[in-house]
Amino acid sequence: MDFITSTAILPLLFGCVGIFSLFKLLQRMRMKAYLRNAVVVITGATSGLGRECAKVFYTAGARLVLCGRNREALEELTKELAASLATKVQTHKPYTVAFDLADPGAIVAATAEILQCFGYVDVLINNAGISYRGAIVDTTPDVDKKVMETNYFGPVALTKALLPSMIKRRQGHIVAISSIQGKISIPFRSAYAASKHATQAFFDCLRAEMEQYEIEVTVISPGYIHTNLSVNAVTADGSKYGVMDKTTAQGRSPVEVARDVLAAVGKKKKDVILADLLPSLAIYLRTLAPGLFFSLMASRARKERKSKNS
Numbered sequence: 001m002d003f004i005t006s007t008a009i010l011p012l013l014f015g016c017v018g019i020f021s022l023f024k025l026l027q028r029m030r031m032k033a034y035l036r037n038a039v040v041v042i043t044g045a046t047s048g049l050g051r052e053c054a055k056v057f058y059t060a061g062a063r064l065v066l067c068g069r070n071r072e073a074l075e076e077l078t079k080e081l082a083a084s085l086a087t088k089v090q091t092h093k094p095y096t097v098a099f100d101l102a103d104p105g106a107i108v109a110a111t112a113e114i115l116q117c118f119g120y121v122d123v124l125i126n127n128a129g130i131s132y133r134g135a136i137v138d139t140t141p142d143v144d145k146k147v148m149e150t151n152y153f154g155p156v157a158l159t160k161a162l163l164p165s166m167i168k169r170r171q172g173h174i175v176a177i178s179s180i181q182g183k184i185s186i187p188f189r190s191a192y193a194a195s196k197h198a199t200q201a202f203f204d205c206l207r208a209e210m211e212q213y214e215i216e217v218t219v220i221s222p223g224y225i226h227t228n229l230s231v232n233a234v235t236a237d238g239s240k241y242g243v244m245d246k247t248t249a250q251g252r253s254p255v256e257v258a259r260d261v262l263a264a265v266g267k268k269k270k271d272v273i274l275a276d277l278l279p280s281l282a283i284y285l286r287t288l289a290p291g292l293f294f295s296l297m298a299s300r301a302r303k304e305r306k307s308k309n310s
C-alpha cells in the first residue's frame, strides 16, 4: 500500500491540485483582463448594492457610467471613488447620468447620454429596483405599475436601447440583478415577485437570442442583502414603507455581494443564485413538490396576517 501511495496516488493528487490551481489562475487572469478598461454602466449606483458594485468595478479598472435619480449622490460617489486608495490597475474617472427608470421618455435621452460617455458600452448592469409590501386585495393598480416600470419595463427599455450598438460591435454583456423572488413567490410581495419573475423570463429569452452576436447575459438572484431596499419599499397605497426589516438587516453585506457580482460577470456566468441554503432549497421544492411549497407559503401568509392583526 505504501508503495502504491508513494508511486501513484500522491503524484496524481499533486498533479490534480496543480492543474486545478493553474486553471483558477488562468480564470482569474482572464476575468481581470475582461473587466480592465471595460465600459460598465451601473443603474441604481446611488446606494446599496449598486454603490458597492461601482466600487469593485472601479477598483478592477472599469470605465464607469453611474446611473440613478439622485444627481448629487452620484457626484458624491464619483468623488469618493477618486479619493480611494491607489490600486494595482489604472482607474478611470466615472461619468454620471441621472434619470428615472420609471419614466419611459427619459430612457431614450439617457441612452444617448450613456453612449456619448465612451462611444460604446461593454457591460450594462441593470441593478436599480424597488421592493413592495402589501396584500394583493389592498394594492392599487398604480403601485403594481410603479414596481413593474422600475424593475421590469425600465431595465428592458434601457437594454433594448443599448442592444443595437452592442450587436453592431458583436460584443456586449447584459446583467440583470433579479432576486430569489424571481424564482419563487412569497406572500405580500406580489408586485415585486412578479417584476423579478418577468425579469428572469425576459433575460433568459435575451440570452438565447443574443448568442448569435456573442453578447453575454447574466441573471443574478441574490437573497437578502443589508441595504435600504425594505426602507425604500412602496406599500399597497403607494406610500413609503420606511422600515428596515429584520430579514434585510440580517442580510449579506452588499460589499460581499458586489464582489460576487464582479466574479459572476468576469466569469461570464449565465445564471447565479447568491443565497443561503434555505432559499436555494425552496427553489427546488417549488419545482419538485409544488403542492408542499404552496402549503408552506399559505401557512406563512396566515402567520404574517395573524402577527399584523395582533
Ligand SMILES: NC(=O)C1=CN([C@@H]2O[C@H](COP(=O)(O)OP(=O)(O)OC[C@H]3O[C@@H](n4cnc5c(N)ncnc54)[C@H](OP(=O)(O)O)[C@@H]3O)[C@@H](O)[C@H]2O)C=CC1
Binding pocket: 043, 044, 045, 046, 047, 048, 049, 050, 067, 068, 069, 070, 073, 099, 100, 101, 102, 127, 128, 129, 130, 131, 150, 177, 178, 179, 180, 221, 222, 223, 224, 225, 226, 227, 228, 229, 230, 232, 248, 251
Ligand atoms: N436588498 C435585498 O435584500 C435584495 C436586493 N435585490 C435587488 O438588488 C437591487 C439593488 O437594490 P438595493 O441596493 O438592495 O436597494 P437600495 O434601495 O439601496 O437601492 C436601490 C437603487 O435603485 C435606484 N432606483 C430606485 N428607483 C429608481 C428609478 N425609478 N429610477 C432609477 N433608479 C432607481 C435607487 O436610486 P435613486 O433612489 O437615487 O434613484 C437606488 O440606487 C434591486 O434590483 C433589488 O431588487 C435582490 C435581492 C435582495
Ligand SMILES: CCCCCCCCCCCCCCCC(=O)OCC(=O)COP(=O)(O)O
Binding pocket: 131, 132, 179, 180, 181, 186, 189, 192, 222, 223, 224, 225, 229, 230, 233, 245, 247, 248, 275, 278, 279, 281, 282, 285, 296
Ligand atoms: C426540502 C426542505 C425545503 C424547505 C423550504 C422551506 C421554505 C422556506 C421558504 C424560504 C423563503 C425564502 C425567501 C427568500 C426571499 C429573498 O431572499 O428575497 C430577496 C429579496 O429580494 C428581498 O426583498 P424584500 O423586499 O422581500 O426584502
